[in-house]
Amino acid sequence: MTIEPSVTEVSIEDNLEQFLIVLSVSLSVATISRIFSWFRQIPYTLLLVIVGLGLAFVDIRLVSLSPELILEIFLPPLLFEAAWNIRWRSLKNSLIPVSLFAVVGVVISVVGVAFPLDYFTDMSLATALLIGASLSSTDPVSVVALLRELGASKRLTILIEGESLFNDGVAVVAFLLLVNIPLGIGEFDLSTIAISFITFAGIGFSVGGLIGFGISYLTQRFDLPLVEQSLTLVSAYGTYLITEELGGSGVIGVVIAGIILGNFGSRIGMNPRTRQLVSEFWDFLAFFVNSIVFLLIGDQINFISLKSNFGLIVMAIAAVSVTRAIMIFALGNISNLFSKTKTNLPEQTVLWWGGLRGSVSIALALSVPEILSSRQEIIDTVFGVVLFSLLVQGLSMKWLLSTLNLVDDQPQRQEYSELLARKVAMKRVLNYLANNELALEIDPEYYRYQQELVKGELKNIKEKIDNMQQKYDDLRSLTMEQLNEQLLDIEADTYAEFIRAGQLNENLSSILQDIIAKAGDAEFIDKD
Incomplete structure (x- = not known):
């Protein structure tokens, strides 16, 4: 059936x-x-x-x-x-x-x-x-x-x-x-x-x-x-x-x-x-x-x-x-x-x-x-x-x-952004290795080996960043843009921590954004 x-x-x-x-x-x-x-x-x-x-x-x-x-x-x-x-x-x-x-x-x-x-x-x-x-x-x-x-x-x-x-x-x-x-x-x-x-x-x-x-x-x-x-x-x-x-x-x-x-x-x-x-x-x-x-x-x-x-x-x-x-x-x-x-x-x-x-x-x-x-x-x-x-x-x-020359530098900017991100990441890894409580329980030779590997990679990244900055002058402005973004993100994340902890009832407006904007305008006026 x-x-x-x-x-x-x-x-x-x-x-x-x-x-x-x-x-x-x-x-x-x-x-x-x-x-x-x-x-x-x-x-x-x-x-x-x-x-x-x-x-x-x-x-x-x-x-x-x-x-x-x-x-x-x-x-x-x-x-x-x-x-x-x-x-x-x-x-x-x-x-x-x-x-x-x-x-x-x-x-x-x-x-x-x-x-x-x-x-x-x-x-x-x-x-x-x-x-x-x-x-x-x-x-x-x-x-x-x-x-x-x-x-x-x-x-x-x-x-x-x-x-x-x-x-x-x-x-x-x-x-x-x-x-x-x-x-x-x-x-x-x-x-x-x-x-x-x-x-x-x-x-x-x-x-x-x-x-x-x-x-x-x-x-x-x-x-x-x-x-x-x-x-x-x-x-x-x-x-x-x-x-x-x-x-x-x-x-x-x-x-x-x-x-x-x-x-x-x-x-x-x-x-x-x-x-x-x-x-x-x-x-x-x-x-x-x-x-x-x-x-x-x-x-x-x-x-x-x-x-x-x-x-x-x-x-x-x-x-x-x-x-x-x-x-x-x-x-x-x-x-x-x-x-x-x-x-x-x-x-x-x-x-x-x-x-x-x-x-x-x-x-x-x-x-x-x-x-x-x-x-x-x-x-x-x-x-x-x-x-x-x-x-x-x-x-x-x-x-x-x-x-119209609107994307000519995009590949370089993308590569440069990735290098900056890798530099920050490697520094954080080094900082973690330097302050890790497990260091006492690991073979010191192996621990130093890991640190040297990270330091070597960090050195290579810094050299690549320097070379790109010398080759493409406009990339320096990207570093400043990313710094401003990071500062604003840190401020926003801090407010968020206070809100999650119940110490704030609402999200505060950004102070840094106005400061950075005014600083940028002042710099522009000075150049003029």
């Missing part, structure tokens, strides 16, 4: 097989890109898109890509990981341009894409506005992964990461407000849209802040790395789902929770080892999800449908490029009037060309109701722009950054 598997069991088995196939292909591409030197010239995320396109061209479909899958399963961890790793100190210095790009920039993008499509094609304005809203999001998945691969400067990374994190939430809110207009159940009223936007964003900020601070204080009560790691995962998905259920922006909620936990919660509630474990966990999860998302983006392309809407796609690409240029250069110069940290022309150029579109735009396009007659046009247009963005703009980013 045999037991026949139920329909549910067969469905689960089929889905599991599809997932394993997708995962195997994704990880194979990611591995190959690390092994062969030629493939290292292309960011592995873009390689995944190319492989997905190849599979789509021969009509091999790995799995159906639904908007719910991206928005509810893939998007929260990707947003949270980027928000967890972004440093508030750096983001605060660029808050003016980031806010302008993420809020005003989305409005300019929606209007700038919609009106040319409405004027030069047969598409209605309501439908064109949906395309503009879908394409106003600079996808954090694409941008963050690409910048990390290419090793862009810290300032440029913060600008693009900050914009992509916050404008995702604004773009999603704009899309949700506009989607009902072509269906005839909503109307274009600026005051209603403004109130709805404030409500969406306000709920997102509130829920994200409550969960972020709540988990931050909860982790103070215990020191269990695996539990604290799990809490960050729960906060990413929980924030998104709760915020969406309450009628707010889940994207904004996740970003706010991630920034709070990464900058505040990890300080007051986690010891250094736990912080490292949690960061490594999110690095892995981002790599894991990235590998799947980018492969599926390429795999979902329908070449026949794209060909039939080729003219519309070309018009959309031109509108997106021109609108982003106007937005970046205009808002960038306006922000320079009010911000202490200026955005120069080469950085603005990279911000313009680096406004890649990706999974969020695709998810929004796929979420258009099927009863809308122009749904396929919207999907094809967005897919075409995303494809151009990832392959043309993405593959040319490295050349652009090199041409």
